[in-house]
Amino acid sequence: MTGYFLRRLLWIIPILWLVTLITFGLMHLVQGGPFEAGSGKSSAAARQALISKYHLDEPVWKQYGYYMGDLLQGDFGPDLVRQGDTVNNILGQSWRPTVELGILTTLYASIVGIFLGILAAVRRNSVLDYLSVGFATLGASTPNFVLGIMLVILFAVKLHWLPAVGWSDGITDWKPAVLPVISLGSLPAAYIARITRASMLEVMNQDYVRTARAKGLRERVITLRHIVRNAMIPVLTLIGPISAGLLTGSFVIEYFFAIPGIGRAYVQAILGRDYPMIMATTLLYATIIVIANLIVDLLYAVVDPRIRYS
């Protein structure tokens, strides 16, 4: 099994290499270039100078060669939109909000989702069950940006309780984090609640639970020690992919709440044809996803001994 994971780990390298290759090719297929949007006809000569400075007039495969050369030395290249700045510098500052948002949202979605799921299962077919399932379903059926719009109007514009835009570190000043986290986290929370509830119900019908009950253990002990613990296994393995999804899928929320994170940088980069920035963000995200996948598979092996990798 160690061998398997070692192979998987090594396999990450060609995957990421192919990601760079595909992204590089695709983005050069996009019409227009980074110096197209600039204005002023008089700068035609200057634009040409910039184009040759960044090798944009050379064949794409050559440009790819230059790029990979720099990349292998850890240099993500210059920022073509903010000339003088480097991608390393910009990403160095914008990874934090994205990661903080991702972590906080994962926590929110897990806690709310698991709590609602357990509640619904334990009080099956009660009002509580319907309420929590209903809440979860509604949370999931509203796109996060619509939820964001509603929350901002209510809590920022009307009630003045929370800020409408911005980000701090999410901990020392928690207020700016509340609305983005709820907007982004409600869909995964609903999903976790669904899975938790289903898993709980399945475990509750298992023989060992009946045995425990027959032994006369108190219901609370049975629920906590036998049911919840076992029911959490499939839920826990989900949290990995969900957090990867949240880290890489938060750009609309970043955009909507003007959070200075990577997702926003990516969309701006694509529309501004800022090639090095597109490459860097894609590669960064791909790395997160690939590693998250690997961790999930590892987790599987840990929690479910029946799974054997070869």
Next chain:
Amino acid sequence: MAQDHAQRTASSPPAAVATSEAAAAIALPELYVRGRARGLWSDAFHRLLKNRLAVLGGIIILLFTIAAVFAPLIAPYGYQEIFSGHIIEDPSASHLFGTNLSGQDTLSRVIYGARNSLGVGVFVQFIILGIAIVVGGGAALGGKWADAILMRLTDVVYAFPDLLFVILLQQVLAGTRLASYVGGLFVVFFAIGLVAWVNLARLIRGQMLSLKTTDYVIAAEAIGATRMRIVLRHMLPNTLSPVIVALTFGIPSAIFTEATLSFIGIGIRPPLADWGNMIYDGYGAVSATPWPIFFPALALAITFLSFQFLGDGLRDALDPRTR
């Protein structure tokens, strides 16, 4: 097999996770004989009918589909008809859902929007299915090398951040001939479809691999059935039920993705309406009135729930063992 299981559960944004998970949760229906198979399908249908939420979801989807197809007959006005001087009006007798920033009737646009939103949801599934059958089926049946290459390909596509990859593809396709048809709708179809097939391809491969070793396939091989016949007659139909469920969950997921593209301004083009770009346009008026956002968002939510209910129902009906 174990490896497939692990891979199938691996990441992607939550909505997409829901799809693969739901599908992965389905075990194979045991359809050995064709005669019994028909009975099994009709059994499944009966089970589905007993699920009230699923039936409700189905009915709503049917109604929306009818509205979409017969939009010109049902909608009170044209989707691009402009009522000068009636800008962002609240709901009234002449405009039941109010009007938008351009002075267009929101109800009519919601109805016409069903065409494009549901259209995206459904057509994207065809693209996904097409790619997934080729890749997943090819991997399962094409021998060791085909399997290795195709599965590594899915690994690579899998490593891309979904939504961002869709945006990149959208930008690439927007420069092609494709963009000149139906307001760029095809660009959206392909951008989403070319990214979202991975889970289904893995599902199909897994199903087919396990079917390969089932008794009836071995039996069919023994009596000399051609490979093509085995695939078409036995393996494809038996892969169908989990695929149907996956596609059902995939529809609202694609609709949401499209709405997100529209919300950041790169979905289908005006004056065409879809619920996503209606929300985006409505956001431009949000400081004045919530109605232009409310109605398309409601349509989106109802659609999402309906497909969710129907998908749940289908899964339960097609595989009675999971509950």
Next chain:
Amino acid sequence: MNARKKLFLLLAGSMTAMLVVAAACGGGTSSSDKTATASAGGSSGGNTPASGSTSAGGAPSDIAPDNQQVLTVNAQAEPNTEDPQAVSYTYELTVNHQLFMNLFDQDPKTSQLTAWAAAEVPTKANGDIAADGVTYTVKLKPDLKWSDGSSLTAQDFVYGIIRGYDLNVSGKAYGGFITSIKGAADALKLDPTSATYKQDVQNALKDSVVAVDDHTLKLVAESPSNAFLSNFTLPITSAVKQSDVEKQGANYGVSSTASTMVTSGPFKIKEWVPKDHLTIVPNDQYTGGQKPYLKEVNVKFIEDANQAYNAYQAGQLDESNIPTAAWPGIKADSNKKAEAKQEEEFGTRWITVDVTIAPWNNKDFVIGMNQATDREAIANDVYFGLREAWTAPCVKAVLDCNPDAFSNLAFNLDKAKASIAKAYPNGNIPTVTLETVDDPTTKALATTLQAQWQKVGVKTNIVTTDQATLRADMKNHKAGTQITGWGMDYADPTDLWAIFNTSSVGGNNLGFYSRDQYDKLESQQDAELDPAKRKDILNQLQDFLAADPPVIQFAVQLRTDMYKPYVKGLVSSPFDYINYGDQQLVNVYIAKH
């Protein structure tokens, strides 16, 4: 010889506006506009920087204590740089104008040139314009200092002005905009990749941009030009400190080094957090004019007008631009209305048409489409009165603008039908394409135009795309139309009329309008120093444009901003950049509240 311009960013706005790393000339909507009430919002100070007082003098009586002198405004986008020679967008200029002094500034009320770093504006009368009409002497104020305490001299201006011709620095921005300095045309022809480029640029300009002594500058124009001195209000002609520029190298002006930037204006940068905000604080060494009352100005980078307005209402901003759709509600609410400030900008909105492709290559068709465009309906229904319907491509306040010359283009369906029938007697009018960026207001404009043009039998195909593609499509003759406009850099009409001459084609003139007769008129009017004769030429020029229009003009820019009631001392100027009153920020203070 002619051409100078650089479009100001009229863009504002919406979701996509942010995504669009927009071309300077506004592609999107400007949600900040106005109706002509260029009134000073407060009663304070009144000293413009040009007035030369070096201390705040009598502070306003209602001023709040220093620890409350913090203003939070929105720049609507993050600057790419604050290097004066590389800034180009209004969201860069709004900050840059606080950081670096120019030789001259413009009076907020009269739009006349005022002295800033200069001691006075050269005129023939004061002898600073020589008899040859091309040699200018500019004396600097005494004791000007950099924010690091060192002296600011004429040599620093020479360095800055010549640096503006280094296209490796200014190529994406105003580089090449100022061609009226003697030798500029030669400098602009040099190859920026050559090893001796910098030296060659200097050689080209060494006799026309000269430091006579520490406090005296000599500037030589290529030929007599009305607009010559106005160019020295532009950031590209600011002094920059050579040792600072060389120390930072390629990083000069970007966020990572901004807080160490040596500045000459009333403010300096305290911090710059990418994608979020930057903070400027007073430059204690500033002696170029009145010192600011504010102790700190936070400049946020919120692109979307709705988000900004939300943040304003939630108390996160002291100032906000206004989403178009919010305007009727604000006007109807007296409390909110009191917070709104409006001014007329020196900016117009039009649709550039590609006059080289059908059907726009037929001037009767273009005239007909002008007549088919109901500008009042657009101003009311699309912009809710945040823009003013306007038929002439010049705003009233532009010198010698003659709106009457364009009366033939006014909305009139019958005339429109006649003009279009003249262009296409058989009625086979090709479908026109309207390419727009994808934001709700611009789309509303596009759908409204589509409906209006339908009435004269013209079918319109609306295509939404991003700014980069749009510009590329225009250049490749694929689009045919571009919703844009012109925000004037300075008050001299040359800044406006040169857009339509041949040398602007491909840059600011994406309609490929090229008419020999027009080119001639345009260069004559700039060279004609006699006001009466110039007016006559300008009238001919406008008559020419009315008979063969290069654009479909539809509105005047109005800037409308919300300010919290405690923000006082706002002095508006038609040359404000992003926010009402930002050209004269030194006057602004926070009142007791």
